[in-house]
Amino acid sequence: MFSSPSRLLVAALLAAASLAQAQTSAPRFEGIGRTATPAELRAWDIDVRPDLRGLPPGRGTVAQGQDLWEAKCAGCHGVFGESNEVFNPLVGGTTKEDIRTGRVAALRNNSYPGRTTMMKVSEITSLWDYINRAMPWTAPKTLKPDEVYAVTAYLLSLADVLPADGELSDKNMAQVQQRLPNRHGKINTLTMWPDGQRRQPDVQGLACMKNCATEPKISSYLPEFARDAHGNLAQQQRLVGPQRGQDTQRKAAAPAAQATAAPAVAKPVTALLQQHACLACHQVDGKLVGPSLREVAARYRDRPDRRDYLSEKLRSGSAGVWGPVPMPAQAHVPEADLKAIVDWLAEGARP
Numbered sequence: 001m002f003s004s005p006s007r008l009l010v011a012a013l014l015a016a017a018s019l020a021q022a023q024t025s026a027p028r029f030e031g032i033g034r035t036a037t038p039a040e041l042r043a044w045d046i047d048v049r050p051d052l053r054g055l056p057p058g059r060g061t062v063a064q065g066q067d068l069w070e071a072k073c074a075g076c077h078g079v080f081g082e083s084n085e086v087f088n089p090l091v092g093g094t095t096k097e098d099i100r101t102g103r104v105a106a107l108r109n110n111s112y113p114g115r116t117t118m119m120k121v122s123e124i125t126s127l128w129d130y131i132n133r134a135m136p137w138t139a140p141k142t143l144k145p146d147e148v149y150a151v152t153a154y155l156l157s158l159a160d161v162l163p164a165d166g167e168l169s170d171k172n173m174a175q176v177q178q179r180l181p182n183r184h185g186k187i188n189t190l191t192m193w194p195d196g197q198r199r200q201p202d203v204q205g206l207a208c209m210k211n212c213a214t215e216p217k218i219s220s221y222l223p224e225f226a227r228d229a230h231g232n233l234a235q236q237q238r239l240v241g242p243q244r245g246q247d248t249q250r251k252a253a254a255p256a257a258q259a260t261a262a263p264a265v266a267k268p269v270t271a272l273l274q275q276h277a278c279l280a281c282h283q284v285d286g287k288l289v290g291p292s293l294r295e296v297a298a299r300y301r302d303r304p305d306r307r308d309y310l311s312e313k314l315r316s317g318s319a320g321v322w323g324p325v326p327m328p329a330q331a332h333v334p335e336a337d338l339k340a341i342v343d344w345l346a347e348g349a350r351p
Contacts, residue, residue, distance in 0.1 A: 048129040052173060055125065059169035060150025062157040068147055069154050071317070072136040072328050075281055075289060081118075081158045083325075085289045086280055091158040093119040094181040099160065102184035118159040122186040124168075124177050128152050138277045139332045222248060269344045272337050276330065284349065291322050297349035310342045 048054040070079060077083050081091035093112035098104045104119045106112035112119075121127055132148045134140050143151065153168035161179045162168065168176060177183060232249040273279050273293075281289040282296075300306040313321075315338065317329035330338070344350075 046133060048125045048132070050123045050125050052125060052170070055128070055170045055173065056145045057170050058145035058149045059167055059171075060146050060148070060153050061167045062150075062153045062162055062164055064147075065150035065152070065154030065157075068143075068151050070326065072143075073151065075325055075328050076137055078325075081155060083289075088116065089114065090117040090155060092116045094159050096160060098181035099179050102180070102182070104182045104185060107182070107185070118155075118181060120182060120185070122180065122182050122184075124152065124156070124173055124180060127155065128173075136328065137280055138328065138330065142332075269340055272341055276333050276337065276341075278341070281327070284351075289325055290327060293345065294349045297345045297347075300346075301348060307342050307346050310345055311338060314338060314342065 046054070069077075074083075076086040077090055078085075082089050093106045093114060093116050094104055095106075098106075107115075107119060117127075128148060131151055132141070132143065132145075135143065135151075149168045149170075153162055153166060156162040156168065156176065157164055157166060159181065161181070162176065227248045230248075273282075273284075278293075282291070282293050284293050286292050287295075296310075300310065303309060313327075314330045314333070316331075317327055319326035333341075
């Protein structure tokens with residue numbers, strides 16, 4: 001005989017099974033959508049968890065990762081992960097003592113005025129998963145598993161987690177994890193964690209919805225006469241810390257309204273530059289990681305074959321022409337978009 005609670009449980013399970021069968025035989029929204037196929041589910045189910053679940057088989061060496069890094073990652077992150085021109089530095093602020101203890105000492109003091117990725121991350125799977133789903137910047141999800149292992153291995157070697165001749169794979173990731181500088185830096189004792197203990201969380205979730213301010217009040221500002229007293233702060237790069245300061249150049253008076261509108265080509269080309277992440281490394285007028293686009297246009301304006309030359313450089317990538325930071329190949333850009341950008345550059349990159 002079942003006890004009363006058991007009867008209730010059995011009844012609930014039977015009801016759930018009947019409901020599932022009814023939903024399978026008679027869709028709730030007739031004619032709208034369909035059930036995802038197993039292949040479609042597998043394409044989305046790519047997350048890798050801290051316990052290594054979801055990690056695909058594969059391997060990659062530090063040497064292999066260095067080649068991939070210089071081709072696909074250095075343009076934004078620097079050859080040694082130290083660049084602060086596009087994103088905050090990935091490497092720096094960790095020591096061999098941090099690797100021994102599993103806690104980054106610089107997070108508790110001001111000895112290193114910045115917060116790099118290797119100072120904060122507590123699981124290697126977080127690095128692997130993010131690189132796998134979001135990198136490289138211009139072509140996410142194009143790296144094969146072995147390439148992700150190799151790039152991650154090179155990044156770890158820059159922080160002395162792996163040696164220069166090291167290798168990372170699904171077989172040794174748990175072992176390598178025990179050398180991550182901030183592996184013990186995560187708090188897992190708050191209420192949301194199932195450790196059997198009830199503690200007061202640091203966020204209460206109580207929102208005030210009364211007497212909300214409708215207009216922001218500016219309490220201080222930089223006066224116009226002082227804006228460029230020390231140059232434009234936005235163009236002064238810091239080795240660590242925030243990437244750029246506020247744009248402090250003096251604002252020119254707004255030009256009088258023009259009788260005719262700007263050329264129609266400006267908007268689509270600007271949209272293409274944004275869409276294909278060209279503006280992550282270049283500005284139209286000022287230097288960022290690479291030269292300004294107008295500077296590129298000016299260098300090749302007298303070259304008869306400039307369209308073919310620029311097309312080849314964009315499609316195949318380039319290094320050494322404008323400095324030590326290479327430009328990765330833009331093979332993912334559709335031919336029509338590439339032609340529009342090249343034509344715009346060949347015609348002087350006019351606004």
